[in-house]
Amino acid sequence: MKNPIEIRQATLEDIPEITSIFRNTIIHINKKDYSEKQIKIWASGADDLEKWKERIDKFYFIVAEVDHHIVGFAYLKNGNYFDGLFVHKDYQRQGIGSKLLRIIESQVMSNDYQVIKSDVSKTALPFFDNKYYEVIKKQKKNLKGVVLENYLVEKML
Ligand SMILES: CC(C)(COP(=O)(O)OP(=O)(O)OC[C@H]1O[C@@H](n2cnc3c(N)ncnc32)[C@H](O)[C@@H]1OP(=O)(O)O)[C@@H](O)C(=O)NCCC(=O)NCCS
Numbered sequence: 001m002k003n004p005i006e007i008r009q010a011t012l013e014d015i016p017e018i019t020s021i022f023r024n025t026i027i028h029i030n031k032k033d034y035s036e037k038q039i040k041i042w043a044s045g046a047d048d049l050e051k052w053k054e055r056i057d058k059f060y061f062i063v064a065e066v067d068h069h070i071v072g073f074a075y076l077k078n079g080n081y082f083d084g085l086f087v088h089k090d091y092q093r094q095g096i097g098s099k100l101l102r103i104i105e106s107q108v109m110s111n112d113y114q115v116i117k118s119d120v121s122k123t124a125l126p127f128f129d130n131k132y133y134e135v136i137k138k139q140k141k142n143l144k145g146v147v148l149e150n151y152l153v154e155k156m157l
Pocket of ligand 1: 097098099120
């Protein structure tokens with residue numbers, strides 16, 4: 001990528017771009033690992049605007065920008081529980097996920113934790129493996145009555 005990736009804290013005005021990335025990344029990128037029904041339910045989480053507002057208000061929530069457009073986001077819940085990492089479908093494999101993760105890990109360290117934990121999708125597992133995260137267990141998450149498989153991973157910082 002030629003232009004630099006800038007990281008900043010998310011604001012409530014970013015919600016339309018963030019939810020659009022969330023929906024489109026699930027529909028286009030995660031679809032290779034999940035059924036149509038699972039993708040539909042998961043992507044519909046984009047519509048819960050109150051929940052996105054709460055995440056931005058309460059969590060450590062950052063966005064990555066290229067040319068002033070949001071191309072990815074990440075947020076940290078409860079000090080060391082990394083709850084979300086999504087990169088725009090057209091900007092995959094350009095180092096954006098790595099940059100967001102580095103900043104999230106620094107934040108966990110400054111919160112005085114030595115371990116970071118996350119629930120990650122099947123799609124994201126090779127990325128987290130590349131970053132030396134260890135799989136603790138495979139698990140099932142119930143989303144509005146539909147079960148999605150993911151992995152609990154952790155890494156010592
Ligand atoms: C997982 C995700 C955030 C990674 O973001 P990214 O910006 O594409 O990742 P990077 O470019 O920083 O990748 C760094 C390295 O991780 C590894 N990696 C990333 N994606 C990979 C994949 N699909 N398969 C294999 N290795 C992968 C590679 O080693 C890569 O380095 P390389 O491109 O030089 O080979 C992104 O693919 C994504 O948005 N996935 C869908 C959403 C999702 O499932 N998020 C997790 C929710 S729980």
